[in-house]
Amino acid sequence: MSETAEHTGHHIDVKEFHPRAQAAIHNPKIRKNFRSAMDGLMSKRKAAFEGWDLETLRELGANVRLRALANLPDLLEQLEKKLTENGIKVHWAVDGDEACRIVRDICKARDAKTVIKGKSMVSEEMELNHYLKAEGIEALESDLGEYIVQLADETPSHIIMPAIHKNTGEISELMHEKTGTDLSNDVEYLTASARQQLREKFMNADVGVSGVNFAVAETGTLCLVENEGNGRMTTTVPKCHIAVTGIEKVVPSMEDVSALLALLTRSATGQHITTYFNMISGPRKAEELDGPEEVHLVLVDNGRSSIYQDDELLDTLRCIRCGACMNHCPVYTRVGGHAYGTTYPGPIGKILMPHLIGLDEGRHLPSASSLCGACGEVCPVKIPIPDLLVRLRQESVDGDNLHPAKVRGHGAKRSSKEALIWKGWAWMHASPGIYRFGTSAATKFRALQPSKAGAWTDYRTAPKLAAKTLHQRMKERGQ
Amino acid sequence: MSSRETILQRLRNRTGGELTVPECDFSVLARPDWPTNERIERFEKLIESVHGEVHHVSEDSWVDRLAEVLNTRGARNLLVPKQHEIGQTLRAADRDDLPELLIYDEPIESWQAHLFNEVDASITSTRGGIAETGSLILWPNDDEPRLMSLVPPVHIAVLKASELYTTFHEAMQAQNWAAGMPTNALLISGPSKTADIEQTLAYGVHGPKELIVLIIE
Ligand code: SF4
Numbered sequence: 001m002s003e004t005a006e007h008t009g010h011h012i013d014v015k016e017f018h019p020r021a022q023a024a025i026h027n028p029k030i031r032k033n034f035r036s037a038m039d040g041l042m043s044k045r046k047a048a049f050e051g052w053d054l055e056t057l058r059e060l061g062a063n064v065r066l067r068a069l070a071n072l073p074d075l076l077e078q079l080e081k082k083l084t085e086n087g088i089k090v091h092w093a094v095d096g097d098e099a100c101r102i103v104r105d106i107c108k109a110r111d112a113k114t115v116i117k118g119k120s121m122v123s124e125e126m127e128l129n130h131y132l133k134a135e136g137i138e139a140l141e142s143d144l145g146e147y148i149v150q151l152a153d154e155t156p157s158h159i160i161m162p163a164i165h166k167n168t169g170e171i172s173e174l175m176h177e178k179t180g181t182d183l184s185n186d187v188e189y190l191t192a193s194a195r196q197q198l199r200e201k202f203m204n205a206d207v208g209v210s211g212v213n214f215a216v217a218e219t220g221t222l223c224l225v226e227n228e229g230n231g232r233m234t235t236t237v238p239k240c241h242i243a244v245t246g247i248e249k250v251v252p253s254m255e256d257v258s259a260l261l262a263l264l265t266r267s268a269t270g271q272h273i274t275t276y277f278n279m280i281s282g283p284r285k286a287e288e289l290d291g292p293e294e295v296h297l298v299l300v301d302n303g304r305s306s307i308y309q310d311d312e313l314l315d316t317l318r319c320i321r322c323g324a325c326m327n328h329c330p331v332y333t334r335v336g337g338h339a340y341g342t343t344y345p346g347p348i349g350k351i352l353m354p355h356l357i358g359l360d361e362g363r364h365l366p367s368a369s370s371l372c373g374a375c376g377e378v379c380p381v382k383i384p385i386p387d388l389l390v391r392l393r394q395e396s397v398d399g400d401n402l403h404p405a406k407v408r409g410h411g412a413k414r415s416s417k418e419a420l421i422w423k424g425w426a427w428m429h430a431s432p433g434i435y436r437f438g439t440s441a442a443t444k445f446r447a448l449q450p451s452k453a454g455a456w457t458d459y460r461t462a463p464k465l466a467a468k469t470l471h472q473r474m475k476e477r478g479q
Numbered sequence: 480m481s482s483r484e485t486i487l488q489r490l491r492n493r494t495g496g497e498l499t500v501p502e503c504d505f506s507v508l509a510r511p512d513w514p515t516n517e518r519i520e521r522f523e524k525l526i527e528s529v530h531g532e533v534h535h536v537s538e539d540s541w542v543d544r545l546a547e548v549l550n551t552r553g554a555r556n557l558l559v560p561k562q563h564e565i566g567q568t569l570r571a572a573d574r575d576d577l578p579e580l581l582i583y584d585e586p587i588e589s590w591q592a593h594l595f596n597e598v599d600a601s602i603t604s605t606r607g608g609i610a611e612t613g614s615l616i617l618w619p620n621d622d623e624p625r626l627m628s629l630v631p632p633v634h635i636a637v638l639k640a641s642e643l644y645t646t647f648h649e650a651m652q653a654q655n656w657a658a659g660m661p662t663n664a665l666l667i668s669g670p671s672k673t674a675d676i677e678q679t680l681a682y683g684v685h686g687p688k689e690l691i692v693l694i695i696e
Contacts, residue, residue: 037678056507063501070498073490086662092483144684145675161675168677191673191681198685203591219660229629229671229686236625236663237591247486254656258648259508269674272525273612273647276686277666285662290587290624301486311495 017341017364024335030165034336037164041327044270045378061263062382064256065318072308075217075250076299082220086282088295096126099300103128103209103242104135106296110240112137112206116198118234119143119226120211121159121321122244122300125343125356128209139209142198142230144191151178157337159344160268160323165336198230208234208292212245213320214260215297218253222297224278225264227271232278241292243280247299248317260320263380267322303356310406312391316351318381323348325375325385331368340365347375351388359396360409366392367413439469508648510611518610518643519694525613529669530682531690541693542568545635546576548691549600554578558594558601558631562622565604565637583624594626600633607642608692609650614668615692616650618661625663634687636667640696 024030049057068075080090093099099122107115115132117123117139129139129150141150145162149155152174156162163171168185175181181193210231214223222243224231235241251257265271284291307313326332326346337345342353342362350369354362366389375385397419398411428438446465453462468476480488513521523533536544549557556579560566570580581598603623606616615636619625628634644650647666651657656664671686682688 033677040678053507060503060505060507063503066499066501067503070500073487076487076490092481092486094482094485098482142685143675144673148675161678163675164678166677168679171676187676187679187681190676191684195684199595202685203595218657221660221664227671228673228684230684232625232629232665233685236629247490254651254660255505255648256503258646258651259503259505261647262508271529273614273666273668275529275667275669275672277614277668279660279664280662281660281664282662285621287621288624288662289583289585289621290626291662299486301482301489305486305489308490309494314495314498 013341015361015364017339017368020339020341021335021368024339029167030336031334033165033167034333037161038327038333041270045267045324045327046270048266048270048272057259057263058380058382060259061320061380062318064251064259065320065381068251068256069248069308069314069317071252072248072250075252076247078217079215079220079250080299082217083222083297084220086220088220088222088282088297091296091298093298093300093302095302096300097131099126099244099298099302100128100131102298103244104132104137106240106242106294107132107135107137107207110206110294112240114201114205115139115207115209116201116205116234116238117141117143117146118208118210118224118231119146119162120209120244121156121343122211122246122302123209124156125302126244126300128244140198140201140205142202142234143226144194144228144230147194147198148174151175155338155343157345158323158326159321159348165338202233202237205238207240207242208236208238209242209244210234212243212249212297213264214257215245215250216252216254216257217250219281221254221279221281223257223261224280225261225274225276226278227275229276232276235278235280236291239292240294240296241280241283242296242298244298244300247301247304248319260381264320264322267324267378267380306408307355313355313388313406315383316348316355316388318383319348319352320381321348322380324378324380328374328378330370330372330374340368347385347389348383351383351385351392354392354395354407354409358409358412359392359407360412363396363409363413366390366396436471439471443467443469443472505648508646510645513610513645515640515643518645519640519696521610522608522613522643523694525610526669526690526692529613530672530680531613531669531692533692533694536693536695538695541637541695542572542574542577544693545569545602546574548635549578550576552600552633552689554599554633556581556597556599558583558598558627560603560623560627563604565602566622569602583627587624587626594630598631600635601627601631602635602637603628605636605638605642606654607644607650608638609644609647609666611646612666612668614647614666616654617665617667619663619665620661628665628667629686632683632687633689633691634667634670635691635693637693637695640694643694 091102132139141147148163157165176183212222213225283295332346350365395407395410396413558581561582670690673684
């Protein structure tokens with residue numbers, strides 16, 4: 001028990017969303033860094049889909065994901081069987097802590113002291129680095145963006161571009177301070193320095209930890225999408241490779257992968273494909289000369305099986321983590337990824353995190369949206385994000401008449417004052433006499449109306465009641 | 480109950496309604512069936528757009544071109560496959576305008592530092608390419624291990640024009656990948672790159688800085 005006790009909770013308080021969002025909005029540097037990055041990504045995405053029947057392709061993407069989810073338990077069993085036949089060892093974890101313990105135990109069994117990591121959002125979810133550190137195992141991020149974020153002792157602010165919140169000058173200062181590189185605005189130089197620092201680590205790391213983009217049940221293959229080659233290094237150079245993934249990432253066949261890959265990279269960064277698409281189906285064979293001797297896969301549930309219970313919320317599990325919804329979100333673009341205080345920021349974070357951390361902690365997330373619909377429109381697998389946001393808003397005040405609330409911590413946002421006001425509103429509207437009396441009283445005493453109405457009027461003028469009610473005016477017109 | 484059983488049982492006994500299994504129509508992935516010359520053109524355009532380099536060569540001329548490419552870069556050595564005809568041809572050529580030829584014929588453990596620090600370039604075969612995305616298909620094996628295409632700063636790949644497919648979907652079906660995969664398979668579409676520092680592209684961050692494709696027509 002004690003080993004998990006220290007390792008719960010998030011380092012940033014999710015509930016502090018509003019003050020952080022305020023601070024970010026007033027920080028011109030943050031706004032500029034995000035604005036220019038997201039603008040670029042939006043136009044690149046558009047160009048990458050030129051000449052494609054995008055709607056039909058999205059339809060296929062959604063169907064491929066739905067079909068996989070419809071058969072999820074069988075597919076997971078098939079995946080396990082195939083991977084095992086291929087010599088990959090499969091582990092199951094109900095939550096992040098269990099997943100961390102599994103990784104630790106594999107490391108301990110090999111007497112490993114250093115872990116090199118490829119990019120993995122699930123490992124962020126698990127807070128694996130902190131856990132391993134407490135166990136005396138050093139875990140170093142090798143994706144350049146993740147490396148920068150780790151040097152700064154921060155968390156990623158975007159799921160595809162972790163260090164997008166920093167500009168070159170800030171990165172240069174950080175690297176100078178932490179690694180002794182010269183101060184320079186030359187990106188080539190900074191990249192080359194990081195390469196040098198990390199190459200040493202690749203050669204000496206005992207274990208490599210990576211994420212997984214798609215796990216293929218038919219062939220027992222783990223697919224990884226990346227540009228840098230650090231993912232290939234991580235999964236090839238150390239003697240032991242541990243992949244961690246959410247249970248929803250399994251798909252039936254390589255054919256499904258061809259559809260999802262076409263959508264993923266174009267949606268994420270506007271690339272037709274990434275530099276490396278790495279497919280791992282087993283450890284090094286006896287006659288082979290490189291590759292890890294041991295490969296493990298940790299299948300992590302961590303709240304996913306609860307989402308799976310509900311027909312509507314299930315759509316969340318279709319996500320292929322492309323980040324397009326963030327790139328197109330007007331709220332994310334202004335406040336940046338750190339304001340959310342969650343592993344997954346932006347629209348996907350708003351619908352996914354309430355399940356992972358509960359609505360009591362994440363109650364501000366579903367309402368941090370203008371419901372403009374951009375996220376739902378770009379999502380390559382057609383997740384109806386705005387609908388899910390509305391659903392979660394209902395849950396956060398304890399459901400509606402149609403859906404009994406299901407998410408952990410539901411009702412956390414319920415305010416008894418607000419509930420009472422709405423109750424009174426309903427009562428007033430149900431009886432014509434009281435309604436007439438109420439509205440005419442309101443217009444008569446309109447001078448007493450307060451000019452402030454909480455946060456709403458911080459940036460808006462409070463609406464003024466009219467001098468006469470609509471009923472009165474209609475009467476005067478003789479209608 | 481084990482975590483495995485807990486998870487599977489929760490998924491099997493889900494409380495929601497019956498899940499529908501939709502039809503998946505992959506025909507939207509198809510591209511027009513480009514003739515070979517157009518495939519080559521598209522492949523070249525795409526790989527150049529990501530900083531790769533393409534050379535058109537013939538069965539007879541590729542060694543000359545390779546020698547040129549390596550000389551302009553001042554490569555001191557070249558890692559070549561031991562059995563594959565590419566390696567055989569190069570060793571048999573015995574030319575003095577080629578740099579020292581190295582062979583990857585022992586487990587990585589015994590020469591890792593050398594591979595990481597001393598090797599300037601490598602040459603591998605491919606299992607074909609993909610025109611639509613400008614990708615090379617590699618299935619590393621004991622003759623051409625995984626790190627050959629990753630660690631040296633220059634990676635040269637030999638692609639037969641006749642093995643250029645239109646899409647990834649077409650390639651995997653034609654080669655029947657469903658029947659089984661090697662321990663490691665790769666699509667490579669350009670040299671290693673990153674845009675993690677303020678969206679500015681930098682090449683060779685962890686893998687090769689240069690990817691050079693010799694298309695044998
Ligand atoms: S919700 Fe859709 S758009 Fe957002 S990351 Fe997931 S797949 Fe991409």
